[in-house]
Amino acid sequence: MSRLRIGIDIGGTFTxxxxxxxxxxxxxxxxxxxxxxxxxxxxMEALDGFFADGRSPDDVTFLFHATTVATNALLERxxxxxxxxxxxxxxGVYETPELGEVRTGSYDYLSYPKPPMLVPQRHTIQIPERMxxxxxxxxxxxxxxxxxxLQRLSGSGVESVAVCLxxxxxxxxxxxxxRELVAEAAxxxxxxxxxxxxPQIREYPRxxxxxxxxxxxxxxxxxxxxxxxALASRRIRRPLYIMQSNGGSLTSGAxxxxxxxxxxxxxxxxxxxxxxxxxxxxxxxxxxxxxxGTTAKAGIIEDGEPRIVPRFQxxxxxxxxxSLDLVEIGSGGGSIAWIDKSGMLKVGPQSAGxxxxxxxxxxxxxxxxxxxxxxTLGWLDPEFFLGGKFKLNAPAAAEAIAGQIAAPLGLxxxxxxxxxxxxxxxQMVEALRLVTVSRGEDxxxxxxxAFGGAxxxxxxxxxxxxxxPRVLIPPSPGVHSAVGxxxxxxxxxxxxxxxxxxxxxxxxxxQSRFEAMERVAQEExxxxxxxxxxxxHERAIDLRYSIQKYELPVPVARTVLAETDKGGWRxxxxxxxxxxxxxxxxxQRVELVNYRLTTKVVLPKxxxxxxxxxxxxxxxxxxxxxxxxxxxxxxxxxxxRERLVCGNRIxxxxxxxEMDSTIIIHPRQAARVDRFGNVIxxxxxxxxx
Numbered sequence: 001m002s003r004l005r006i007g008i009d010i011g012g013t014f015t016x017x018x019x020x021x022x023x024x025x026x027x028x029x030x031x032x033x034x035x036x037x038x039x040x041x042x043x044m045e046a047l048d049g050f051f052a053d054g055r056s057p058d059d060v061t062f063l064f065h066a067t068t069v070a071t072n073a074l075l076e077r078x079x080x081x082x083x084x085x086x087x088x089x090x091x092g093v094y095e096t097p098e099l100g101e102v103r104t105g106s107y108d109y110l111s112y113p114k115p116p117m118l119v120p121q122r123h124t125i126q127i128p129e130r131m132x133x134x135x136x137x138x139x140x141x142x143x144x145x146x147x148x149x150l151q152r153l154s155g156s157g158v159e160s161v162a163v164c165l166x167x168x169x170x171x172x173x174x175x176x177x178x179r180e181l182v183a184e185a186a187x188x189x190x191x192x193x194x195x196x197x198x199p200q201i202r203e204y205p206r207x208x209x210x211x212x213x214x215x216x217x218x219x220x221x222x223x224x225x226x227x228x229x230a231l232a233s234r235r236i237r238r239p240l241y242i243m244q245s246n247g248g249s250l251t252s253g254a255x256x257x258x259x260x261x262x263x264x265x266x267x268x269x270x271x272x273x274x275x276x277x278x279x280x281x282x283x284x285x286x287x288x289x290x291x292x293g294t295t296a297k298a299g300i301i302e303d304g305e306p307r308i309v310p311r312f313q314x315x316x317x318x319x320x321x322x323s324l325d326l327v328e329i330g331s332g333g334g335s336i337a338w339i340d341k342s343g344m345l346k347v348g349p350q351s352a353g354x355x356x357x358x359x360x361x362x363x364x365x366x367x368x369x370x371x372x373x374x375x376t377l378g379w380l381d382p383e384f385f386l387g388g389k390f391k392l393n394a395p396a397a398a399e400a401i402a403g404q405i406a407a408p409l410g411l412x413x414x415x416x417x418x419x420x421x422x423x424x425x426x427q428m429v430e431a432l433r434l435v436t437v438s439r440g441e442d443x444x445x446x447x448x449x450a451f452g453g454a455x456x457x458x459x460x461x462x463x464x465x466x467x468x469p470r471v472l473i474p475p476s477p478g479v480h481s482a483v484g485x486x487x488x489x490x491x492x493x494x495x496x497x498x499x500x501x502x503x504x505x506x507x508x509x510x511q512s513r514f515e516a517m518e519r520v521a522q523e524e525x526x527x528x529x530x531x532x533x534x535x536x537h538e539r540a541i542d543l544r545y546s547i548q549k550y551e552l553p554v555p556v557a558r559t560v561l562a563e564t565d566k567g568g569w570r571x572x573x574x575x576x577x578x579x580x581x582x583x584x585x586x587x588q589r590v591e592l593v594n595y596r597l598t599t600k601v602v603l604p605k606x607x608x609x610x611x612x613x614x615x616x617x618x619x620x621x622x623x624x625x626x627x628x629x630x631x632x633x634x635x636x637x638x639x640x641r642e643r644l645v646c647g648n649r650i651x652x653x654x655x656x657x658e659m660d661s662t663i664i665i666h667p668r669q670a671a672r673v674d675r676f677g678n679v680i681x682x683x684x685x686x687x688x689x
Contacts, residue, residue: 007485013293135170248491273484478660
């Protein structure tokens with residue numbers, strides 16, 4: 001009997017399937033075009049392609065999924081009709097975000113662009129109630145008046161109601177009662193409470209995150225319902241695990257009320273895969289670079305683990321929930337090249353996506369894209385795209401670039417195509433700088449793990465620009481995000497605000513609060529059929545100086561605590577503060593703000609198959625030659641990656657092709673194949689034996 005672990009990643013252009021046979025380590029990969037009108041169709045097409053060979057759905061042990069449904073609903077403003085319930089007199093909280101909570105892009109704070117309001121003022125209802133900062137009731141909830149005001153919901157077409165009352169994270173009673181009162185007035189509406197979405201201090205982040213949650217939830221839940229029905233029709237009845245922004249997976253049922261945690265679902269899976277490859281090859285400092293058809297994503301991995309941030313910017317909106325540290329830009333293979341009003345060549349963020357796709361695609365669009373430029377430069381073989389599953393139309397690519405870019409700018413065709421590549425490369429270099437240099441990291445100390453269908457095509461140029469010494473391209477890079485799903489663990493983050501001075505808090509109180517949080521976590525994972533012995537808990541407290549507004553997390557051991565541990569927490573906080581900000585304030589009091597608990601179920605990882613060392617010459621993998629452009633036309637050898645073996649070395653310029661991607665090796669660069677089948681690109685002068 002086989003044991004099959006399945007990962008499915010939906011991108012803007014392709015839907016990727018990766019299946020691991022747990023006993024043998026055999027991996028099966030498949031790419032199909034995404035189906036934007038109904039994303040479940042692409043998923044089912046991929047699964048049907050796998051099970052068509054007589055495999056049994058009964059052998060599925062885990063089914064992991066990464067999706068951009070929540071992201072797209074938010075960024076494209078296609079979420080649900082959402083209303084907001086807020087404490088009377090405090091509607092201005094949503095209208096006037098704190099300056100520190102948004103990225104303004106300038107210091108002109110008088111005219112900074114506020115994020116668009118997902119809930120307009122006319123859909124906001126003020127609730128007559130008030131809690132104090134300790135959770136005490138200052139003004140009881142006036143239920144009669146509240147019922148009268150909630151009548152506005154009846155017949156309004158409301159799908160979702162976000163509830164965010166003052167200090168509900170200290171006392172959720174009023175929010176919980178409002179859920180019942182909304183059900184009376186508008187039984188068809190789904191209700192999302194801030195005390196469940198983000199039970200922590202700070203009004204604007206809590207409110208903004210709760211509104212985003214309510215806005216995307218109905219869209220996400222409809223998608224999950226359709227997908228689970230489709231899976232059941234194929235006799236796949238295992239729980240559906242969905243990747244979260246924090247790099248861990250949870251069941252679809254556990255995420256129904258908190259889909260805001262799925263905003264960075266797809267990009268997170270790729271970073272996990274890059275971290276796994278880094279640990280496997282002994283590289284603990286990794287830059288993850290994922291370039292697909294629609295976007296490019298960059299993340300950073302230190303000491304073998306992805307960096308986590310407590311909040312992130314999703315488009316124009318602040319989302320306060322733990323996430324992998326990622327930068328995403330609209331630069332992918334389908335990014336459209338265009339000329340602005342001043343006559344400057346631009347690339348993206350508009351994308352041709354999967355429908356209609358680049359001009360060179362069968363039934364593709366008319367706009368020139370990055371993929372069209374790749375074909376025109378000779379980097380992609382029109383006869384071998386996706387292993388030859390469909391042919392690319394090189395004349396259509398050339399016509400689109402010539403007519404819409406080259407002719408208006410007075411350039412030769414090849415100059416225009418090369419210009420498109422240089423511009424999109426500069427945009428991606430900036431994304432890599434944002435996750436390294438702007439974080440105080442030197443990219444020269446990292447290895448760049450490149451994947452996605454277009455990542456290996458463009459990674460070498462980026463490495464040269466940033467002087468990154470090595471680029472690692474894993475096997476099957478085009479489906480690497482789906483591979484990342486297969487190495488993920490189950491994970492959930494919990495937070496509880498309890499504001500106090502550290503000196504006044506007893507260690508026994510800290511212990512009891514964490515134990516209470518762990519009991520809740522144990523119950524939630526037990527409901528998924530997971531035994532307590534498989535669960536791991538990681539504790540941390542958020543500390544800050546009394547003169548500060550923001551805090552830093554300090555780890556707390558799960559051993560029996562003693563009063564002397566408080567001194568250790570204080571010393572650790574001082575050290576972390578100096579590391580992050582360059583100073584410490586040992587004369588200041590320290591305040592405890594939040595308790596954080598991360599609960600994990602670590603799943604067994606697939607075993608890497610190692611190859612024996614072979615000869616350096618790659619002649620056995622040579623499949624032909626063709627002209628390719630590298631600031632001039634060159635006759636270029638083409639290699640079949642499936643026939644490359646450990647020890648093979650290739651000097652650029654050269655091209656390596658496989659089913660789901662193409663690796664471009666530029667002049668002055670070299671490549672070698674390691675024992676895991678990874679292709680390692682090395683800059684001139686950096687080749688190591």
